[in-house]
Amino acid sequence: MKNIPIAITGLGMALPSQVLENEYFETLHKVAEGTIEAHLGIKTRRHSVDETQTALAARALQEALNHANYQFEDLDLLIHASVSFAYVLPNTATMIQCEMGKQNSGIPCMDVNMSCLSWLSAFEMAAGLLQTGRYRRIAIVSAEQPSKILNINNLETHALFGDAAAATIIELPKQGNQGILKSKFQTYSDGWDLSIVPGGGLVKSPLHHEMACEDYTFQMDNRRLLLYSLKKLKTFFSEFIDDTTTWESIDKIVPHQASRAGLDFFTNHYQLGEKVVRNIEHRGNCVAASIPLALCEHHKNGNIKRGDCVLLIGTAAGISIGGILIEF
Amino acid sequence: MKNIPIAITGLGMALPSQVLENEYFETLHKVAEGTIEAHLGIKTRRHSVDETQTALAARALQEALNHANYQFEDLDLLIHASVSFAYVLPNTATMIQCEMGKQNSGIPCMDVNMSCLSWLSAFEMAAGLLQTGRYRRIAIVSAEQPSKILNINNLETHALFGDAAAATIIELPKQGNQGILKSKFQTYSDGWDLSIVPGGGLVKSPLHHEMACEDYTFQMDNRRLLLYSLKKLKTFFSEFIDDTTTWESIDKIVPHQASRAGLDFFTNHYQLGEKVVRNIEHRGNCVAASIPLALCEHHKNGNIKRGDCVLLIGTAAGISIGGILIEF
Numbered sequence: 001m002k003n004i005p006i007a008i009t010g011l012g013m014a015l016p017s018q019v020l021e022n023e024y025f026e027t028l029h030k031v032a033e034g035t036i037e038a039h040l041g042i043k044t045r046r047h048s049v050d051e052t053q054t055a056l057a058a059r060a061l062q063e064a065l066n067h068a069n070y071q072f073e074d075l076d077l078l079i080h081a082s083v084s085f086a087y088v089l090p091n092t093a094t095m096i097q098c099e100m101g102k103q104n105s106g107i108p109c110m111d112v113n114m115s116c117l118s119w120l121s122a123f124e125m126a127a128g129l130l131q132t133g134r135y136r137r138i139a140i141v142s143a144e145q146p147s148k149i150l151n152i153n154n155l156e157t158h159a160l161f162g163d164a165a166a167a168t169i170i171e172l173p174k175q176g177n178q179g180i181l182k183s184k185f186q187t188y189s190d191g192w193d194l195s196i197v198p199g200g201g202l203v204k205s206p207l208h209h210e211m212a213c214e215d216y217t218f219q220m221d222n223r224r225l226l227l228y229s230l231k232k233l234k235t236f237f238s239e240f241i242d243d244t245t246t247w248e249s250i251d252k253i254v255p256h257q258a259s260r261a262g263l264d265f266f267t268n269h270y271q272l273g274e275k276v277v278r279n280i281e282h283r284g285n286c287v288a289a290s291i292p293l294a295l296c297e298h299h300k301n302g303n304i305k306r307g308d309c310v311l312l313i314g315t316a317a318g319i320s321i322g323g324i325l326i327e328f
Numbered sequence: 329m330k331n332i333p334i335a336i337t338g339l340g341m342a343l344p345s346q347v348l349e350n351e352y353f354e355t356l357h358k359v360a361e362g363t364i365e366a367h368l369g370i371k372t373r374r375h376s377v378d379e380t381q382t383a384l385a386a387r388a389l390q391e392a393l394n395h396a397n398y399q400f401e402d403l404d405l406l407i408h409a410s411v412s413f414a415y416v417l418p419n420t421a422t423m424i425q426c427e428m429g430k431q432n433s434g435i436p437c438m439d440v441n442m443s444c445l446s447w448l449s450a451f452e453m454a455a456g457l458l459q460t461g462r463y464r465r466i467a468i469v470s471a472e473q474p475s476k477i478l479n480i481n482n483l484e485t486h487a488l489f490g491d492a493a494a495a496t497i498i499e500l501p502k503q504g505n506q507g508i509l510k511s512k513f514q515t516y517s518d519g520w521d522l523s524i525v526p527g528g529g530l531v532k533s534p535l536h537h538e539m540a541c542e543d544y545t546f547q548m549d550n551r552r553l554l555l556y557s558l559k560k561l562k563t564f565f566s567e568f569i570d571d572t573t574t575w576e577s578i579d580k581i582v583p584h585q586a587s588r589a590g591l592d593f594f595t596n597h598y599q600l601g602e603k604v605v606r607n608i609e610h611r612g613n614c615v616a617a618s619i620p621l622a623l624c625e626h627h628k629n630g631n632i633k634r635g636d637c638v639l640l641i642g643t644a645a646g647i648s649i650g651g652i653l654i655e656f
Contacts (some may be wrong), residue, residue, distance in 0.1 A: 088529055094648070105456055109442070112441075115419060129453060132508075189431045192418055192431075201415040202381050216535045298532035305583070317417050
């Protein structure tokens with residue numbers, strides 16, 4: 001594959017202020033102290049109180065614009081890449097433009113959704129748009145509030161997810177070899193029902209069906225999802241890692257923070273050790289914001305440096321698998 | 329702008345079997361015979377009974393694959409580009425893969441949403457992906473069932489919309505100049521509340537709000553939406569049409585079939601006459617499926633021919649405006 005030039009020149013993030021400790025969930029769900037950390041590997045996560053999804057998104061986007069030293073008006077396109085959405089219509093990117101106070105800017109607003117891989121798939125699409133020469137600077141924002149669709153009677157999912165927004169500014173590199181070295185996406189829809197929000201779409205519409213509250217919440221078959229994802233991930237890597245792309249050639253790996261069990265298996269199975277970047281311990285699973293958030297945090301703390309060969313990788317409801325290897 | 333090579337090699341469509349005449353709505357809403365045709369310029373539209381969104385999508389996609397002489401497995405990517413969605417999670421492209429019986433194909437499935445311009449924005453993104461050299465053939469499917477989210481107490485919207493699916497197979501042209509000659513997208517979010525489905529997203533979630541049925545239905549401020557869209561459309565064309573892109577150089581125009589009033593104004597204001605392709609009379613406004621459906625129907629009936637210079641153009645909730653000029 002030829003290298004696709006693309007540079008991430010701005011990174012931003014936003015977290016809601018409310019930090020929820022495990023004690024809160026352990027008391028609520030009447031389980032022993034330490035259960036959640038032992039089981040999920042998570043110590044804290046943030047759940048929004050009053051801050052809206054678009055407000056979180058706007059904060060992250062402004063930080064990314066500041067980082068890249070651009071104004072909103074410098075953008076040629078704003079992509080919102082998330083599972084969460086503000087309204088069924090219009091799309092959420094439009095509402096983020098509005099939240100930024102840029103209602104008359106004319107900057108086009110599009111939404112992309114590939115479940116937890118929404119940011120990664122939007123990054124791939126944006127790389128293509130840069131190639132056309134018609135877009136110079138694209139913002140991709142992932143703003144997720146899974147806390148709003150969790151079943152509070154299910155400890156496993158209630159304590160797993162965290163709210164967050166992450167934003168990236170991408171453009172053609174001014175110099176050097178920054179770009180996509182390799183990318184691959186796959187979807188296997190026989191896993192469609194392993195991880196689902198059943199209600200709210202056309203299949204179970206509140207207008208035409210008697211709905212229970214649980215219908216609007218995230219539901220997963222945790223064990224089957226993990227086993228199926230790992231099986232498909234092995235097939236994925238048997239093709240992705242080859243003579244030119246060895247594990248040794250990769251400096252850092254930023255996986256979707258789906259679960260501690262998944263991260264552990266992945267890290268140990270391929271003997272990747274410290275290369276694998278984590279933020280699940282204090283962020284939880286932030287859905288599509290996980291990957292760009294981890295990239296942003298670990299760039300800020302110096303763990304991921306310019307010039308590093310970074311693998312962005314994850315699984316998503318569908319199930320889908322996606323990986324993009326970049327020179328950062 | 330340089331030409332971006334792209335060829336639409338397959339076109340397909342699917343309509344639900346139930347045809348609704350104006351008489352049905354005029355009786356239900358107790359208005360005089362002829363009111364709807366006089367007001368909306370629509371004679372019939374299709375509303376689904378038992379057929380699901382994904383079944384419609386699969387039928388259209390199969391027709392497009394047959395037209396292009398490909399199997400599903402020949403695709404490198406399946407994009408679903410619509411407002412309608414089957415589930416909140418996973419995305420609808422995944423459910424279409426499942427409906428096609430291709431659960432183990434691995435073909436990646438992504439959703440794109442720019443309201444009524446979803447197909448057009450997905451086409452732009454897909455053109456970029458082809459440019460990267462990593463995708464050879466991409467299917468874009470728009471499957472809309474607005475009938476499922478209409479307020480049956482509101483005649484204006486109830487009789488305006490129709491269900492439909494349309495699919496396109498795109499790839500690099502094998503020869504000739506097929507491609508995007510020019511494209512432009514704009515979003516002005518000060519029009520966000522002129523056309524909206526207020527409930528079902530995070531802003532008014534059924535889990536956290538007392539909801540009325542109307543909250544889940546499509547609502548528009550028809551007069552303000554038309555005036556605002558036409559105003560922004562004039563600005564759009566004042567930039568889009570220039571010395572190199574004259575109205576005379578365009579053979580056919582395929583507009584989003586938003587409303588008869590909008591189509592009439594556009595056609596008359598720019599004196600476009602027979603160049604403007606319509607299907608609203610028997611399809612209604614089919615949301616994001618409108619443009620690819622009209623393209624498919626008018627290619628089938630010989631009105632749009634290979635080599636024609638075709639302008640694909642529309643407005644969308646947001647509001648957004650988009651135009652792509654192609655050599656078809």
